[in-house]
Amino acid sequence: MMRIAINGMGRIGRLLFRRLIDRDDIELVAVNDIMDADNLAYLIKYDSVYGTFPGTITHQPGAIAANDKVVKAFRQDKPAALPWKDLNVDVVLECSGSFSTRAGAEQHLMAGARKVLLSTTGSNDIPLLVYGFNQHALSKEETIISPGGCMTNCSTHILYILNAIGIKSVQCNILHSYTSRQELVDAPHKQFRRGRSAAESIIPVEIDLQHSLERLLPALANKIASVSTRVPVANGAMADFTIQLQHDTSRQEINRLFATAAKNDYKGIIEYTEDPLVSLDIKGNTHSCVIDGTLTSVVGNHVKLIAWFDNEYGFTTRMIDWLPLMK
Known part of the structure; x- marks a missing residue:
């Protein structure tokens, strides 16, 4: 099962949380954002566009509980300091908008994640791959990709x-x-x-x-x-x-x-x-x-x-x- 972390819990990060939490093939293991966990739990549960989350969302010390799953929640402004290695994270969904350069995204790799998927168009030295158009160009060796916006x-x-x-x-x-x-x-x-x-x-x-x-x-x-x-x-x-x-x-x-x-x-x-x-x-x-x-x-x-x-x-x-x- 692929182990996923989300960095940045804005509109895209929170919607990804909602959509990934109950997947059988993906385990959402952690999220990171500078906001308080209780505020984050509230914003995941109540969404002005998509309505109330169809399940239970609560916050615990250092975690968000969604239905019967517990997701670790961090408040770290430096991605390199996150415990991705200890959590065995396969892919970080970089949704903060603040680490879209290669040097920025590589902080997640330094922290132990295997790969990084941006939520925006990254700098020119990051492959720009649009699903349905050129996804076949992804090589196994590439660790950071941009899916465009x-x-x-x-x-x-x-x-x-x-x-x-x-x-x-x-x-x-x-x-x-x-x-x-x-x-x-x-x-x-x-x-x-x-x-x-x-x-x-x-x-x-x-x-x-x-x-x-x-x-x-x-x-x-x-x-x-x-x-x-x-x-x-x-x-x-x-x-x-x-x-x-x-x-x-x-x-x-x-x-x-x-x-x-x-x-x-x-x-x-x-x-x-x-x-x-x-x-x-x-x-x-x-x-x-x-x-x-x-x-x-x-x-x-x-x-x-x-x-x-x-x-x-x-x-x-x-x-x-x-x-x-x-x-």
Whole structure:
């Protein structure tokens, strides 16, 4: 049984805890975060997006008890000091966002963990591997990998499929729920817009999505531009792609391309729908992207494509998918 530890118990870390705790093939042995264990137990039990945990959650001295399992809970700000060797940890899920460089992630290896899976796009010297796209490139020798982020996991498959027709340029706007990197009330921030009240405005923010996509799809270098527009909802995202193709196409051709992909090679990764969805309908969806065929439009070689995704649940599904490959 694979032994897992989670470092960083924010939105992704807590959702992974909920999803892993009752798995038969995985043992969640420890978590680490700077917050008090009683506060952590409370936030795992009561979640404003996904509701109350369907079981029992309590805190004990140095541990969180979930159902009939006890998970050690540490409050250590230096990963190298964590007892991963003593706990025989196979993989650390690095979800703090603070150790996404190779030097940072290697602290978990120094502590005795065998491997590290980031919850974000890491530095350029860490392999960027998107499940469903290039997971076959993982070598047994690699000890630290990045699975990208939720936006990368949505976008990579879409652009790869469309590049079979030939892409001249891509403009991508990710309409995304607000995140902890924004402010509840107006406050100072080095990106001024991120400092504005997240629940009161539609807020454009700078992202580095194009950098990740160019690493994965080098043929599209200098052809991609991206922005994220944060909207006042707590969960869910809608990716709006405006793409100039090499050749004229049709709405029917584009929808058929993705409907076929969703049924075959990308089953479980891409979903295709013609239901009239809104963002709330995507909550808890496990796919990396859900193509909304009702919103596809084409003018000559200009394509507008819309894809929904649950930025938390879909992404944690991909992280869990990676674990069997990291044995």
